[in-house]
Amino acid sequence: MTTVIETCRIPPPQGAAAELFLPLSFFDMMWLHFNTTRRLIFYNHPCSEAEFFNTIVPNLKHSLSLTLKHYLLVAANLLYPLDTDASKPVFRYVSGDSVSLTIAVSGLDFNELVADHARESDQFYYLLPRTPTMSEEESYQIVPLISLQATLFPGRGICIGLNNHHSLGDGRSIFGFMKAWATINKSGDDEVFVSRNSESLPVFERPFCKDSSRIDGMYWEAMKKKPFKPASSHPLPTNRVRASFILRQSDIKKLKNLILSAKPGLVRVSSFVVAVAYVWTTLAKSCAGDKDDMFIFGADARGRRNALFDPPVPVNYFGNCLGGGVARVEHWKLASEDGFVVAAEAIVDEMNSKIHDGDGFLKARKIC
The missing domain is CATH 3.30.559.10 (Chloramphenicol acetyltransferase-like domain)
Structure with a gap:
C-alpha cells in the first residue's frame, strides 16, 4: 500500500x-x-x-x-x-x-x-x-x-x-x-x-x-553497564488500535472547577494538570492493581536558574534538557470516585516541589 x-x-x-x-x-x-x-x-x-x-x-x-x-x-x-x-x-x-x-x-x-x-x-x-x-x-x-x-x-x-x-x-x-x-x-x-x-x-x-x-x-x-544495542526496527503492534480523544476548552474549565470546588486552596491547577489527571484516573479505573501507581512527567530545564545552572541554560539550546517529577498515588485511591481530585492534587504537589521550586528542580533527578 x-x-x-x-x-x-x-x-x-x-x-x-x-x-x-x-x-x-x-x-x-x-x-x-x-x-x-x-x-x-x-x-x-x-x-x-x-x-x-x-x-x-x-x-x-x-x-x-x-x-x-x-x-x-x-x-x-x-x-x-x-x-x-x-x-x-x-x-x-x-x-x-x-x-x-x-x-x-x-x-x-x-x-x-x-x-x-x-x-x-x-x-x-x-x-x-x-x-x-x-x-x-x-x-x-x-x-x-x-x-x-x-x-x-x-x-x-x-x-x-x-x-x-x-x-x-x-x-x-x-x-x-x-x-x-x-x-x-x-x-x-x-x-x-x-x-x-x-x-x-x-x-x-x-x-x-x-x-x-x-x-x-x-x-x-x-x-556503560548496559549493553549498547541497535534500536528495534518497525515493531508492528498487531491487533491494536490508535484513537484521539479531545478535551475542549469547555471540558478543561469543568475539570478545573471540579478540583477547585473540592480543593479550593490548591494552587497552579493548570490545563496540563487536569488533562493528565483525567487520563491517569481513567487508565487506573480500566485495570486492576494493588500497589502505588506512578505518573512520570518531564519539564523543560531551559531558562531556569537553579542550584545546578546559574546562569541558566539558554532557551535556544539544542539537545536534551529535561527535568521532571514522579507523582505517586495508591491504585485504589485513583480508581475511587474521588480519584480525579486525588490525582490532580498529587501532580500539583509534585510540580510545586520539583518544578516551580528553583532550588528543588533537578535535585531529585535519578540515574536510570
Missing part, C-alpha cells in the same frame, strides 16, 4: 561548518539505551504525483540541506565507544555526513489516518523511515541520529515521518528543527528564518554547571 520511490542522502550545503565534535552531557546520556522516537506530521495539501515529484520533493531536499547548515548536529553521528572504560560517547559531524530522506507514495486512506476514531495501528508504521543502521570504525560504534520520510497521498495530502535517537534532543529541540525546515521550505531560502531568529539560532555547546564533570561521570558509569 505504501511504495518507496527513493532513498537519498542530504548533506548540509557547501560553506557550512566542516566539523562539530561534542561530548554528551548527563541530560543526553540517560537516553542512550532508549528506542528511537517516532513522529508523524500530516499536511492537508492535495496535489498530484507530478507536482509532488517535480516541485515539492526538490524543494524539500533543498530546504533540508539549508536547514542542516543551522542544525549541524542533526547531520552528525553518535559515536559509542567499544571500550567504555577508555572513552565516553560523543557527537561528531565531519564534512560529508548527511541525513537520510526517503520519498514514498501511499495508497492508504489519508482521511482515516488523520481521524479521531479508533483505527488500526499497523498502517502508521509504513509512513516512518527505516531506523538508521549502526556501523563500526576502529574504536567506536557509529549511530546515525535521524532519518526522515516524505509520503504522498495523491490528491489528498503529505506526511512527514521522522525517526530520531533520543540522545539527539528532546521534543522542543526536534520540533524546533522541523519548524525551521518548514519555514525555509516555504520561503525557498534561509534568509527569513535567520532574520526571525538572528539572536536565537540554535546553540549546541553542551550545558555546563559547576558540577558537570562529576554528574556526567556518574551517569556514564551507570549507562
Whole structure:
C-alpha cells in the first residue's frame, strides 16, 4: 500500500561548518539505551504525483540541506565507544555526513489516518523511515541520529515521518528543527528564518554547571553497564488500535472547577494538570492493581536558574534538557470516585516541589 520511490542522502550545503565534535552531557546520556522516537506530521495539501515529484520533493531536499547548515548536529553521528572504560560517547559531524530522506507514495486512506476514531495501528508504521543502521570504525560504534520520510497521498495530502535517537534532543529541540525546515521550505531560502531568529539560532555547546564533570561521570558509569544495542526496527503492534480523544476548552474549565470546588486552596491547577489527571484516573479505573501507581512527567530545564545552572541554560539550546517529577498515588485511591481530585492534587504537589521550586528542580533527578 505504501511504495518507496527513493532513498537519498542530504548533506548540509557547501560553506557550512566542516566539523562539530561534542561530548554528551548527563541530560543526553540517560537516553542512550532508549528506542528511537517516532513522529508523524500530516499536511492537508492535495496535489498530484507530478507536482509532488517535480516541485515539492526538490524543494524539500533543498530546504533540508539549508536547514542542516543551522542544525549541524542533526547531520552528525553518535559515536559509542567499544571500550567504555577508555572513552565516553560523543557527537561528531565531519564534512560529508548527511541525513537520510526517503520519498514514498501511499495508497492508504489519508482521511482515516488523520481521524479521531479508533483505527488500526499497523498502517502508521509504513509512513516512518527505516531506523538508521549502526556501523563500526576502529574504536567506536557509529549511530546515525535521524532519518526522515516524505509520503504522498495523491490528491489528498503529505506526511512527514521522522525517526530520531533520543540522545539527539528532546521534543522542543526536534520540533524546533522541523519548524525551521518548514519555514525555509516555504520561503525557498534561509534568509527569513535567520532574520526571525538572528539572536536565537540554535546553540549546541553542551550545558555546563559547576558540577558537570562529576554528574556526567556518574551517569556514564551507570549507562556503560548496559549493553549498547541497535534500536528495534518497525515493531508492528498487531491487533491494536490508535484513537484521539479531545478535551475542549469547555471540558478543561469543568475539570478545573471540579478540583477547585473540592480543593479550593490548591494552587497552579493548570490545563496540563487536569488533562493528565483525567487520563491517569481513567487508565487506573480500566485495570486492576494493588500497589502505588506512578505518573512520570518531564519539564523543560531551559531558562531556569537553579542550584545546578546559574546562569541558566539558554532557551535556544539544542539537545536534551529535561527535568521532571514522579507523582505517586495508591491504585485504589485513583480508581475511587474521588480519584480525579486525588490525582490532580498529587501532580500539583509534585510540580510545586520539583518544578516551580528553583532550588528543588533537578535535585531529585535519578540515574536510570
